[in-house]
Amino acid sequence: MLELCDIAVTLGEFALAADLSIPPASHMAVIGASGSGKSTLLSLIGGFLAPDRGRIYWNGNDITALPPGRRPVSFLFQDQNLFPHLSVAQNVGLGLRPDLRLSSDQRARLTRALEEVGLAGMETRRPASLSGGQQSRVALARVLLRARPLLLLDEPFAALGPALKAEMLELVARIADETQATVLMVTHDPQDARSFAPQTILIDKGTAHAPTATGDLLDNPPPGLRAYLG
Numbered sequence: 001m002l003e004l005c006d007i008a009v010t011l012g013e014f015a016l017a018a019d020l021s022i023p024p025a026s027h028m029a030v031i032g033a034s035g036s037g038k039s040t041l042l043s044l045i046g047g048f049l050a051p052d053r054g055r056i057y058w059n060g061n062d063i064t065a066l067p068p069g070r071r072p073v074s075f076l077f078q079d080q081n082l083f084p085h086l087s088v089a090q091n092v093g094l095g096l097r098p099d100l101r102l103s104s105d106q107r108a109r110l111t112r113a114l115e116e117v118g119l120a121g122m123e124t125r126r127p128a129s130l131s132g133g134q135q136s137r138v139a140l141a142r143v144l145l146r147a148r149p150l151l152l153l154d155e156p157f158a159a160l161g162p163a164l165k166a167e168m169l170e171l172v173a174r175i176a177d178e179t180q181a182t183v184l185m186v187t188h189d190p191q192d193a194r195s196f197a198p199q200t201i202l203i204d205k206g207t208a209h210a211p212t213a214t215g216d217l218l219d220n221p222p223p224g225l226r227a228y229l230g
């Protein structure tokens with residue numbers, strides 16, 4: 001269970017408040033107009049941004065002061081954070097050990113993770129020689145190996161075509177289910193939210209609202225969200 005208790009943060013002219021709970025193993029969308037604070041919310045949870053007020057709890061433990069590396073969190077961003085000079089296996093191995101000195105057990109897990117995301121045999125390739133979808137799979141394999149219980153996705157598949165995007169979302173859902181991970185996914189695409197996330201956090205007018213049923217929210221969006229969705 002992730003709890004954001006009375007959180008407030010101000011960035012220049014912008015302010016965001018959040019007071020909400022996310023149940024274990026949720027698949028949750030984060031939706032809101034451009035500039036509403038979706039990435040800010042993820043940064044607060046991931047520890048890249050400290051709140052001015054409030055506490056963040058994970059399973060009852062206060063993680064508000066923990067640096068990103070000590071939080072129970074993995075990230076997936078649109079640029080996938082792949083290092084161009086490293087091979088596929090090395091990029092994935094970084095999820096286990098930043099110095100890449102993997103034990104034989106860790107190497108075996110790495111091989112399994114690559115198989116799981118459909119990249120078996122591509123261990124020595126560099127990211128530049130992969131398609132966009134394959135690059136996304138490398139990033140996903142790294143997430144799979146890290147096996148952190150909270151996965152934060154900031155529009156990671158926005159650059160992929162609709163069919164590939166749907167495939168990657170299914171893969172994320174499967175990986176999250178296997179590890180019982182909670183997933184928070186920022187998206188601009190209501191269809192992604194409907195297919196991936198039974199519940200959605202709406203960010204509107206400076207507030208991240210408590211999760212509501214995605215279908216109900218999108219069928220009857222409040223005025224700000226209606227204007228944004230078009």
Ligand SMILES: Nc1ncnc2c1ncn2[C@@H]1O[C@H](COP(=O)(O)OP(=O)(O)OP(=O)(O)O)[C@@H](O)[C@H]1O
Pocket residue numbers: 011012013014032033034035036037038039040041
């Ligand atoms: N370091 C900063 N200093 C000042 N303002 C900031 C800073 N970081 C973000 N902001 C502002 O905070 C607001 C929220 O930004 P954020 O990136 O969270 O929005 P978003 O909903 O993710 O937007 P988008 O959908 O366009 O990616 C924006 O108005 C942005 O300009």
